[in-house]
Amino acid sequence: MNTDIAVNDGRPLPNAAGAHTPFPPVDKLPVQDGMPDPFLRLDGTRVKSREEWPVHREYLKAMLAHYIYGTMPPRPKSREVQQIHSVPAFDGAAVHERYAVTLERSGKTVRFHFEFFRPMEIRRMPVIIKNCRTLFEGDEDLAVRDREAARQAVGRGYLLCKFLRNETAVDDRHDKCRSGVFSLYPEPEYDWGAIPVWAWTSSIVLDALDQLELADMQRTVVTGHSRGGKTALCAGIYDDRFTITAPNSSGGGGTGSLRYFEKGQREQRLDHHLKAIPHWWNGRLFQFLNNEDRMPFDAHTLKALIAPRALVNTHAKDDYWANPYGTELTYRAADMVFGWLGSNGQQGLHWRESGGHAQGDEDWLALLDFADWKFFGKEPERSFSTLAYPAAELPVAWRVP
Numbered sequence: 001m002n003t004d005i006a007v008n009d010g011r012p013l014p015n016a017a018g019a020h021t022p023f024p025p026v027d028k029l030p031v032q033d034g035m036p037d038p039f040l041r042l043d044g045t046r047v048k049s050r051e052e053w054p055v056h057r058e059y060l061k062a063m064l065a066h067y068i069y070g071t072m073p074p075r076p077k078s079r080e081v082q083q084i085h086s087v088p089a090f091d092g093a094a095v096h097e098r099y100a101v102t103l104e105r106s107g108k109t110v111r112f113h114f115e116f117f118r119p120m121e122i123r124r125m126p127v128i129i130k131n132c133r134t135l136f137e138g139d140e141d142l143a144v145r146d147r148e149a150a151r152q153a154v155g156r157g158y159l160l161c162k163f164l165r166n167e168t169a170v171d172d173r174h175d176k177c178r179s180g181v182f183s184l185y186p187e188p189e190y191d192w193g194a195i196p197v198w199a200w201t202s203s204i205v206l207d208a209l210d211q212l213e214l215a216d217m218q219r220t221v222v223t224g225h226s227r228g229g230k231t232a233l234c235a236g237i238y239d240d241r242f243t244i245t246a247p248n249s250s251g252g253g254g255t256g257s258l259r260y261f262e263k264g265q266r267e268q269r270l271d272h273h274l275k276a277i278p279h280w281w282n283g284r285l286f287q288f289l290n291n292e293d294r295m296p297f298d299a300h301t302l303k304a305l306i307a308p309r310a311l312v313n314t315h316a317k318d319d320y321w322a323n324p325y326g327t328e329l330t331y332r333a334a335d336m337v338f339g340w341l342g343s344n345g346q347q348g349l350h351w352r353e354s355g356g357h358a359q360g361d362e363d364w365l366a367l368l369d370f371a372d373w374k375f376f377g378k379e380p381e382r383s384f385s386t387l388a389y390p391a392a393e394l395p396v397a398w399r400v401p
Helices: 050-069 141-155 194-211 227-238 270-276 283-288 299-304 324-340 361-376
Strands: 080-089 094-105 108-119 125-132 159-164 215-225 244-248 310-316 347-352
Touching (some): 080 108, 125 194, 141 159, 141 361, 194 227, 227 244, 227 299
Parallel strands (some): 125 215, 215 244
Antiparallel strands (some): 108 159
């Protein structure tokens, strides 16, 4: 994971103008009407040209590390990758393999597992990495859907991989900074939450697939559903090796706005995160509770950091808790940045008509169609730009430079 600029409280960092200054507390941040300006620098000036964007992008990544994700360590240079099993699958059309990865630091070790389905031929191939609470076994709907997705992926020449995210950070608000890799990279050295830990693990899985000489490193996808979608977006922001970032129904802290919600629908605001899932984030995020108008970012900022690489967001229209309205508004705002960078068409949005909160068959097929389009030039039959709320006013007061 690229962490050239890591932030702790009070540590200075370079801004776009080259000066060194810490990020201010929330009450010192300016109020921004509408969606925050992604071109705004810490000193109040704005980016004026595309040539200034790479430095500004690093500033925005550092800003997000400070206010939402926390400080993340570099990926470990060494790791032990051990095969657990390898068996034929899908009537001999595929291979199902499982591996264990052992990480070590300061005399402590952490072990986690990933598994995948791949075509029979051993070669480098496009890979899709999903963080999840389960692997492929079992009879619950999640496992069944993901096995069918793997069958579809293998049929198109892809390797579809899942890893057990709870092995590197337990999804329990009472366990933060105790188990998993928190024991290897503890506070105060690193003040990250579970979401960035899982994102960091996505990058280590990619390292392992590269080490096994199975990953085509020019054709890589990171995905996940709900909290896993927030994780995939974080991974795509901080690891430029992911060619396509593909969050599914990720809601607040992911591709859904933290400010804008459809009238009459339940709103997933910061107070919910604070009460139920504070371990996902760095605690500084909750300084914005009831101060969202001072938040210097929203989901469109996160999405814009993927450009010029590809981003596709799959979502159900009736998945209101994951904020489809705010997801589309931030898609439109981020697309202004994609277009400004000359990356028109690199951001996609796909709507499933119904089916609620899941990464279902249609979502997987849309992801594969998008990947075929970007990797192999296969024009998709489905749309990745149709809007569910075409009449919604875009609350943007800024313009691209």
